[in-house]
Amino acid sequence: MIERIDALEAEGERAFGAAASATDLEAARVRYLGRKSDLTQVLRGLKDVPPEARGQVGARANEARQRLEAAFAAAESRLGAAPASSSRDVTLPGRRPPVGHRHLLASCMREIEDIFAGIGFSLATGPEVEDDRHNFGALNMGEGHPARATTDTFYLNGGALLRTHTSSVQVRVMDSGPPPVRIICPGRAFRNEAIDATHQVEFHQVEGLYVDRDVSLADLKGTLDYFLKQFFGPKTEIRFCPSFYPFVEPGASVDIRCFFCGGSGCNVCGPLSGGWLEVLGAGMVHPNVFRDVGYDPQRWTGFAFGIGIERLVILRHGVPDIRMFLENDVRFLRQF
């Protein structure tokens, strides 16, 4: 039986190899692979083969069939035979169900939340329409602080205002319970600014706050170093420079090494930065803030930071204009 199969295989391969036309090839196909071919007969006759030999013969017969099919296919392509009527143009585009995209800001915001969740920061939210105390007073921005001016802050009736930062949420959280507190507060904020490619009257912020015993500036550095490396990549270098925000002391502005030029200076980081890009503001919570919410500044210390989401996203993804975020051009949305 096995010899017969060997012979059929050799014969068939020769016939396919010798076929000079589609007609020859079809004749050979019928003869060696057709329903009435010898090989098919052999397979049909398997039931008569003694069970102990059946496996071996069957395997050999199948193998022969596969080889012959391959030889047929090779001959077919050699002859450029027209594809059989049942074959399809597999290069046609698939019929796609509509695919939606998350807004770039939203997905980055979620990413930032997840990074901080990973190091134990809970998420807190608060209202966008705020009162003076939560937005200014409790944040050591007393009467007459310049940020309160109508040229900086949008006011509503009855003393309400649109929060100028999500720092207002930290006040609400501290008001609501004792330390330790470890939160981030993402959300929308508003400033009465001249609108241009890098300034919008509405923008998004993530405020962070950690209050505990002996929280230090070094802890702040470590936390932001972790965050920025997660967000911008593990090689990100960071730098703290002194800065001023009324609700922190000491205060810092936080820079990353410019990833466009690697720190050699370019038009993104500017000629004077020494290759650094300012990305956020931070500092140690001012004792007056603690006093206002009833925390004892002798017992507790803490750090706070404020991240402008748009700025980070613009830097990481190269978005040229902050106004694109609220315009929602689908051609922009679908890129991310």
Added chain:
Amino acid sequence: MKVTWSWLGDWTELPETPEALAMLLAKRGFPVQSLERGASFDPTIVVGQVGDVAPHPNADRLRLCTVHIGSATLSIVCGASNVAAGQRVAVAQIGSKLPDGTKLRKAKIRGVESQGMICSERELGLSQESEGIMVLPGAPAIGIPIQEVVGAKDTVLDVEITSNRTDCLSVRGLAREIASALDRPLKPAASLQATGNGALPAVSIENPADCGRYMARVVTGIKIGPSPRWLVERIEAAGFRTINNVVDATNYVLREWGQPIHAFDAEKVGGKEIKVRRAVPGESLTLLDGRKPPLHAGVLLIADRDKPLALAGIMGGLDSGVTAATTSVVLESAWFDPALTKAAARSLGLETDASVRFGQGVDPVAVSAALDATARLLAEIAGGSVAESKVDAWPRREEPRHVRLRRGRMARLLGMPVTGETTAHALATLEIRQIGDWAKEDGDDIGTFEAPSFRHDIEIEEDLMEEVARVVGYDEVPSTLRTVPLTPAPRPVDVDLADRIVSLACGLGFNQAIGPALVGTIPEEAREGLSDADVWELQNPKSRELKHLRTSLLPGLVTMAARNLHHGVPDVRLVEVGKTYRSTPPPLGSERSEVAFLVTGTPDPWNRPGTESDRFLELKGAVEGLFEALGIDSWRTGSYHESCWVPGTGAGWSAPLGRLGRMGEVAPSLARFAGLDRQAWAAVLDLAALANAVPSSRRYRDVPRFPASKRDLAVLVRPDGTHEALMETIRAAGGPLLHDARLFDVYAFQDGEHRGKKSMAFALEFRSAERTLTDREVESAIAAIVAALSSKHGAEVRGAVGEARRA
């Protein structure tokens, strides 16, 4: 603050380059925003001497000059009226590069060739405005490069000063920071030769709280005139315009010392008497700018025996001001109460450089040095003689502030120990001196430090800690990530749900939009059920387009869709989860999160083949698919009319705990409002209602083990028979064995025998959890359904009731 390189160099050593200075200042918290590099002059711009000056043959205003530049004699056409034979001038030759970058080319002016240009100060970049050509003083050698005469142009730095460091809004203040960073001493001020005569006015201060210190000096024999070029260059770089040498000197000192100085014409101070007093209502004073504001008791005045001379710390009076005829001046240097000065300036609408600076609080100690600096400058540039005596009324001398610093606490706050010696030295470079020595107290190491009179921002020990960290360098602070036991709170339910909804909606093919909260007009369609009092309106809007807080996501979404279609996006499917705002209840109003969907445009013909699909049902299906994915299963729909929808297309979803949302075809009026010229369909859901409807947990239900019996049932009903009503009847009549019923076809007859009726075909699935159902059981359930449909809805069974044959 803009300041020139050489000016800083007068007070401190500097790093090698302006760029290095920018880095140093950034690390100190003073980022340099821009740097205008100093220019050197093209050496081909040389000193020339004007020879003959003849009229231009073809132009009345032009002149033809011969100019000797040593190596050559040039014929130059000049338009300046002040050109005269014999003058030494700056000459740019053909090919010379001017400081603004332009190259001088050979040119014929009105038919006569000009072989060069006699330069003005503006053309040389020496001043922002100038009249006529620059005539060089003295007799510089003809032919030498002009740079040797006027020097190189200075580098200008624009330094950002944070609002806590107003002491650095002065050259000396900033120089102090640089000196500290380089650990070098600040250079001392030049000494004043005050040996002249001159009668001093007598000074009286009505209220020491208003005016803590008042000093005056008299300079006689001055000649009003232009300032020297070096001074003009510095004050112009700082943002002042040059007026005359006396005014320029006061502005120079304001920028150098941060101390506003006022100069009175000594002749105009009546009775040689100066009174610092509050204004009496009804009094008036014509100011330097010609205005005559009504005065009130909140305004502090400088007056002589008879009349007001100046608004203290704000602006001088016209009559007592310096004029071209002034020969001696009384210089005033004072400390006025910051709050009073600020309030007075604001009430009069007169916020000046001086009032802003007094409002920040000047250094009461430097009042004296700044006065001397002004007097010395006038002696130098206006030929004055400084009278030997001076007035110094200092009724409110404040004790220096002492701040205690605990070194142990500092180490814990900074996360870095700093030795007592390093701490004291760091602070000393900023003139913050330690009083006594470190002392042990309560297990900590305590030092007492004296805040200098110019540092109002040093109040508590944290302020000192920041100073120590700044001097030691923020880079020295280590970086530690605290790992402490975590008890993070779960994500707030609404945040989490909003996230899930957006993910699901993206899966359903919607692009997430984030629209602006601030909008212009709110259309009627978005204020249904609201009164004007419910709408938040900004009191100080940026523009009419950014005036209200949105009350609904719908108009914004329609606007975005319109914009997208306009840009040529064919198929727009948007979802937004965002806040809407109401101004009630007071004081903060209420904020509600909505989920809004919108579809418009034309689906891609390849990806969405087939007949024109019903986009109403497409959107409805998407929302209902969302409900299913969220596990919301007990909701009903019904007609729900609102003005935002085309009449008859409004639908609402309700759940046992309340209304989930609504949808419809966007009304043409709203579409027009938003600039949309296509049909659009939208749905608006309430996030809080969804949160209530989402099951908090789901329990396992047995997956069916016994086969189902499937039957199709087609019925003819009147056109008002709604799917919802029929389905309810079918469910009720089908009893417990009816496992599932769903519509698979609907057809409205336009003509023929059934005209006016519609056929609805339902797929019914019967099953039991315990056994295989018998035909009899199924038949009797169907009979009950048919009977109920017939009696409740007048439905007739149409076609076969039989085993489902559909694939």
